[in-house]
Amino acid sequence: MQPDTEKFRLRTFVETLRRIGELEQIDEPVALAELSLRIEASTTAKLFTCVGPQKYHIAAGVAAGRKRLAAAFGVAEREAVHEYMRRLGTPQPVVEVPSADAPVHAVVVTGEDIDLNTLPFHLQHEFDGGVYISTGIDFSVDPATGRRNIGCRRLMLRGRDTMQANLTSESDLKRAYTASVQRGERYPVTFVIGSSPLDFLAATQRQPVDEFDLLAAIRGEPTAMVRGITNGIPVPADAELTIEGYFDELGYREIEGPYGEFYGFYGPPHTDPVFHVTAITHRHDVLHHTLQHSGKLIARADGSNLAALSTEVSVWRALRAARIEPVAVHAAPASNGRPHVRVALREPRPGQARAVISALFALPVVKQVVVVDEDVDVCNDDEVLWAMNARFRADRDLIVTPGLPANYADPMAEDRTIAKVGFDCTKAAPADRPIDEVRAFSVPLAPQRRSASVREALASGPRFFSELLVALGSSDGREIAMELQTLREAGELERMPSGAWYLR
Numbered sequence: 150m151q152p153d154t155e156k157f158r159l160r161t162f163v164e165t166l167r168r169i170g171e172l173e174q175i176d177e178p179v180a181l182a183e184l185s186l187r188i189e190a191s192t193t194a195k196l197f198t199c200v201g202p203q204k205y206h207i208a209a210g211v212a213a214g215r216k217r218l219a220a221a222f223g224v225a226e227r228e229a230v231h232e233y234m235r236r237l238g239t240p241q242p243v244v245e246v247p248s249a250d251a252p253v254h255a256v257v258v259t260g261e262d263i264d265l266n267t268l269p270f271h272l273q274h275e276f277d278g279g280v281y282i283s284t285g286i287d288f289s290v291d292p293a294t295g296r297r298n299i300g301c302r303r304l305m306l307r308g309r310d311t312m313q314a315n316l317t318s319e320s321d322l323k324r325a326y327t328a329s330v331q332r333g334e335r336y337p338v339t340f341v342i343g344s345s346p347l348d349f350l351a352a353t354q355r356q357p358v359d360e361f362d363l364l365a366a367i368r369g370e371p372t373a374m375v376r377g378i379t380n381g382i383p384v385p386a387d388a389e390l391t392i393e394g395y396f397d398e399l400g401y402r403e404i405e406g407p408y409g410e411f412y413g414f415y416g417p418p419h420t421d422p423v424f425h426v427t428a429i430t431h432r433h434d435v436l437h438h439t440l441q442h443s444g445k446l447i448a449r450a451d452g453s454n455l456a457a458l459s460t461e462v463s464v465w466r467a468l469r470a471a472r473i474e475p476v477a478v479h480a481a482p483a484s485n486g487r488p489h490v491r492v493a494l495r496e497p498r499p500g501q502a503r504a505v506i507s508a509l510f511a512l513p514v515v516k517q518v519v520v521v522d523e524d525v526d527v528c529n530d531d532e533v534l535w536a537m538n539a540r541f542r543a544d545r546d547l548i549v550t551p552g553l554p555a556n557y558a559d560p561m562a563e564d565r566t567i568a569k570v571g572f573d574c575t576k577a578a579p580a581d582r583p584i585d586e587v588r589a590f591s592v593p594l595a596p597q598r599r600s601a602s603v604r605e606a607l608a609s610g611p612r613f614f615s616e617l618l619v620a621l622g623s624s625d626g627r628e629i630a631m632e633l634q635t636l637r638e639a640g641e642l643e644r645m646p647s648g649a650w651y652l653r
């Protein structure tokens with residue numbers, strides 16, 4: 150059976166987002182130059198249906214939230230990381246289909262007809278070096294080794310048939326391209342625009358595996374791929390649009406950038422290679438795709454939310470390797486999804502919170518670790534701040550380790566190192582915790598009349614007021630206070646140090 154070429158297309162996912170209340174549709178005309186401001190201000194994904202003079206349909210922010218990513222996996226929010234891990238361990242095949250069966254080859258533009266001005270490149274941050282498409286996923290097959298690679302790369306408009314891409318940071322594509330320049334050869338690549346968030350997760354993994362297979366695994370289904378018309382590189386047949394071509398053999402030679410980066414600052418201008426376009430292909434009803442890479446609120450960026458999910462996978466794996474099973478893990482998108490990590494433990498043994506902190510300091514991207522007890526929701530900033538106040542003493546529970554390797558983009562790094570910090574906000578749990586160490590909040594009660602009177606309910610031992618309320622099947626409580634008063638007047642009632650009531 151042929152894989153379904155509608156299920157993972159971007160337009161289908163946008164409809165999923167609409168169904169779960171995560172999408173706002175904007176039908177009024179929006180200029181390309183105002184697009185980014187609208188996206189950055191938005192708390193939902195956006196579907197613009199009238200952008201620029203060409204009236205483009207453009208989706209934005211489709212991966213910018215855990216609810217959206219969970220929807221891409223088809224699971225509940227808290228399950229997304231577990232489903233992601235399950236799929237990473239379950240291979241799926243790539244199935245090659247002919248061009249005629251590939252919706253992304255419905256329209257093919259080659260030769261003199263190629264004009265990148267027909268695509269919605271737009272200015273994204275105030276001081277960016279030019280107009281960009283920010284959602285490129287590059288597919289390549291290294292001619293020297295046969296290795297199949299994917300990654301995300303921003304694309305800067307340069308001319309009718311040339312673009313620039315940023316290949317300065319360490320990456321598999323950079324290594325393969327640099328080797329091809331040394332051989333004096335061009336390096337063929339196809340950029341895919343308009344993809345499921347799942348494909349972005351695959352593209353941002355740096356694994357020593359066949360990354361086309363990795364993409365199929367993360368989709369959780371066999372994936373149809375079609376060979377490029379002009380460069381033979383396979384790409385998902387269900388994509389919205391592709392730009393085929395090659396990086397030329399002349400190497401790093403032109404300035405690209407600056408461009409807003411994931412830490413919230415500009416990446417400086419770099420010397421980068423030039424990409425030559427040999428074909429543009431797209432669906433008949435192509436849906437264009439953009440995302441904000443940086444911004445004032447980094448938590449709203451697609452990249453932060455994608456990174457958070459992948460960081461959580463690394464954290465679960467690192468802790469399980471250290472024989473620690475956390476209750477919950479959270480990487481905060483507000484920190485760009487990498488540096489700030491929280492872990493909840495069930496009744497941690499003495500020293501276990503510190504063991505978590507030192508295990509996670511070994512992860513290059515993690516810089517701050519907060520460890521809490523399981524009664525604190527690691528995804529809730531208010532609860533975590535409560536624990537950082539109520540269960541933390543800076544002179545005893547703070548761990549600072551300087552001189553560890555820094556993330557390459559960390560703006561606070563010096564000599565490529567950074568100091569990492571751990572907050573042990575766990576509170577040792579004595580078997581019989583005194584009342585002033587018990588958290589105070591209301592809980593749902595399930596009154597079910599098991600005792601006929603307060604005296605009968607107290608006959609088996611001390612009870613808190615709420616336990617009396619449940620045992621008497623009461624949904625009020627004032628009548629219980631009156632019965633207690635009667636027992637008190639009869640000289641039969643006492644209180645425990647905890648405040649529980651008991652019979653003399």
Ligand SMILES: Cc1cc2nc3c(=O)[nH]c(=O)nc-3n(C[C@H](O)[C@H](O)[C@H](O)COP(=O)(O)O)c2cc1C
Nearest residue numbers: 299300301302303315318320321322353354355452
């Ligand atoms: C939206 C987005 C845009 C990105 N743009 C770039 C980029 O322009 N250049 C780059 O080197 N990395 C970029 N990255 C990070 C790479 O995609 C990531 O490091 C990837 O693992 C590289 O793949 P590779 O090592 O298989 O080549 C981007 C990531 C995201 C999420």
